[in-house]
Amino acid sequence: MPTNTEDLTSLTALGRSSKPARTLETFPNHAPGNLEVTLHCTEFTCLCPKTGQPDYAEIEISYIPSKLVVESKSMKLYLETYRNVGVFHEHLAVDIGKDFVKFIRPKSVSVTVKFRTRGGIAIDAVWHN
Numbered sequence: 001m002p003t004n005t006e007d008l009t010s011l012t013a014l015g016r017s018s019k020p021a022r023t024l025e026t027f028p029n030h031a032p033g034n035l036e037v038t039l040h041c042t043e044f045t046c047l048c049p050k051t052g053q054p055d056y057a058e059i060e061i062s063y064i065p066s067k068l069v070v071e072s073k074s075m076k077l078y079l080e081t082y083r084n085v086g087v088f089h090e091h092l093a094v095d096i097g098k099d100f101v102k103f104i105r106p107k108s109v110s111v112t113v114k115f116r117t118r119g120g121i122a123i124d125a126v127w128h129n
Contacts, residue, residue, distance in 0.1 A: 018073070020080035024103035026068035033107070037069060038062040041079055044113075049086030056116045057089070061100060063109035070104050089115045090125045097127035 006028075029035060041059040048055055059079065063070075078099070082092070097111040111127045 018077055020077045020083075021074075022078060022081050022099065023074065024078055024100070025071040025074035026104060027071055029065045029067055029069050032066060033064075035069075036062065036064050039070070039072065039075055041076075044079055044082070046082040046092065047084060047086045049088060052086065053118070055089070055118060057092075058114045059096070060112045060114075061096070061109065062112075063100070063104070063106040066105055066107050068104050068106075070100070089113055089123045093125040093127040097129060101129055 039059075039061040041061075044057045044059050046055050046057075047053065061075075079096075087095070093111050093113045096113075097109060100106070100109050100111065106129075109129050113123075113125050115123045
């Protein structure tokens, strides 16, 4: 089934110049129960909450949508809101996961954050729901 105009009615960021926001836009899932989606963000940045130094990560969000699918530009704008925010890596996985559940209400979701090495240690954190 192709995308129809009704699928686009709630989208405000797509096709427009938009500012980063802690919200996620959605469109209807045409295949509930038969679709799995994985989002890959390979250029994520935030700050260390103590030192303010930049941290770099890759983020992967895998989910099985129920009625709604996340619109990717809104996801990009959402992740951009963390650019100047101090956050521990583990807290980031939890925060993204909880917000994703709040806006998308998927059947299941897994958020993996893979931070690059800093101070000799790389950190991966995974949140499931």
